[in-house]
Amino acid sequence: MTSDQIIAILAAAIVAGTPLLYAALGEIITERAGVINLGVEGMMLVGAVSGFTVAVGTGNPWFGVMAAAAAGGAMASIHAFLTISLRANQVVSGLALTIFGTGLSGFLGKPMVGIVAPKTLAVINVPALSSIPWLGPILFRQDALVYLSYLIVPLLWCYFYRTRGGLNMRAIGENPAAADSVGINVFFLRYVYTVVGGAFAGVGGAYLSLAYAPTWLENMTAGRGWIAVALVIFAMWDPVKAMLGSYLFGGIDAMGFRLQAMGINVISPFFLKMLPYIFTVIVLIIATRKSLKKHIGAPGALGLPYDREER
């Protein structure tokens, strides 16, 4: 394997990992606030179709990205209403959101099939940085949404662990009753984080339809929403680990084909496809053991609707 080929695999890993990263970051935000939303696949699809429609209509891919975020957020607000206000079962509601999103995006996308977007998110070479050997071609010859994700990950990390807002967010996810008793508005904040999480998933979908593919086709996420859900567990609800995880999962995708193209057939492609889930199971096992030592793990109140009157 030459260095060019390795660089190509790593650069492709970042492209393949970026939609997973956006979706996983959104799910981390939502889950940190104590709401589990399994509708990621549906929100990504609706984001992808609305992003593509608006980008085609306006000729500006950035309006498309914004529309995708809005659409993802709107989808998530359905989930928020059902699970936070009505206290419905979060798993059931999330699964329904996925099925609903799949159908809705197919319906909305009918007129968009077969259209080529006039302008999509193009690759931008960052001056100076892109000529660094190794790192340049891998990290800095990407499109703008990838660069945006480089900024968002550290910002989210700071928000989670270094700000009052992040502390409140984690508090409502760990112990909403305690958070409520010190005056944090649990219902309002859970709404906000669920909707913001949906917006991220929408952008992840738009990355597929505006930068990665770039076209609209029904069901184009092809299960990436579920990998993102697995990735959240893999990353142990941490944005930085989510970044590494998504590039790892993306890299497995990218490597599989390149090994085949190079004529290396040691590993079955079926096995490679299975790897993200195997990694997730392994991390689940490790995380469970660690959480026994009260180090890290799922937010304490994850999946539990908060009811003030039920103490």
Place this chain on the structure above:
Amino acid sequence: MKGKKKLLLLAGVLLLAVFLVAGCGGGSSDNQSANKQPAEENNASTGENNEAKDEPLKIGFIYIGPVGDAGWTYAQDLGRQYLEENMNVETTFIENVPENADAERALTQLAEQGNKLIFATSFGYMDYVQNVAKKYPDVVFMHCSGFKTQDNAGTYFGRMYQPRYLTGILAGEMTESNTIGYVAAHPIPEVIRGINSFTLGVRAVNPDAIVKVVWTNTWYDPATEKEAAKSLLESGADVIAQHQDTPGPQQAAQEAGAYAIGYNADMRQFAPQATLTSPIWNWGPYMLEVAQGVEDGTWKNDQYWGGLADNVVDVGPFNEDLVSKELQDEIMAKKQDIIDGKVTVFAGPIKDQSGTVKVADGEVMSDGDLLSFDWFVEGVEGKIPQ
């Protein structure tokens, strides 16, 4: 308190149920209603003059994907539209029918609605078609790509390997690096046969060229298929062929400044600077023949496998900017040779990847051998996953 909570939960679940119904039904309900109008008009007219002849033949379709997939299902749906235009028929289709017990329900629904002919357009519907056909002996079932028949159920498929051979010739002429990439779908005989015939076409005009194969194990995942094509382009391929139902591989080729060959239907619009042509399905005339046979009562439960001569498969329109007139003529001449029987794609001598002669000079592979293809011919670089 508990009672109120339960009530809220119930309300939530009911609301979800509404969404679910809306989500699932969204695709098919609108086109069914679109087809209702002509039905009502026709009923009204038959009511007036009471002539059975005027009643349109009702035909149902079940599709594996959305009609807008730009590939397999789109090609089948073009056949349905051809029927609507050329015959007094009333068609109904149901999209996104999975290859499980849902297919049996969809087929039953179409039979109950009074369709006299039903096309099931994916391999995995095979056993469900057989089950439903037993229950509705008056309805004719046509199953695409399967191998089971009964009195009222036949199969149909096309010799896609013939146009693939022709596109192989084109790829062999166009390549400069002598490396051609092939994004393969699932390791089944149909896909392997396509790769082999394509490679034979390539090697017929360019014996030095090789065809590199990468498996995606998908039919429909534009991002993954594009990624697979990229990996082939990075390893030196300058023409990309494919077997999936999306234009992902062609878009990868366009971005890399390489050429591509589509599949299923004319795919030039998705990558106008890369797509040379596409081997395409042309179901319309055949479906019309079947429908006419059902109407006249002459239909038989054949296992139909039509080729270029029957116009079921074809080479799609060429990209005039990229493919020279001489090259187009060369391929069209070869097409005529295949139609006339002067050229047979799988005629010996054919060697396998190790160089062993598998089909001796003067021999021709039988349809049985073709339908169970499980080895690659010489010139293919890649392995069939076990």
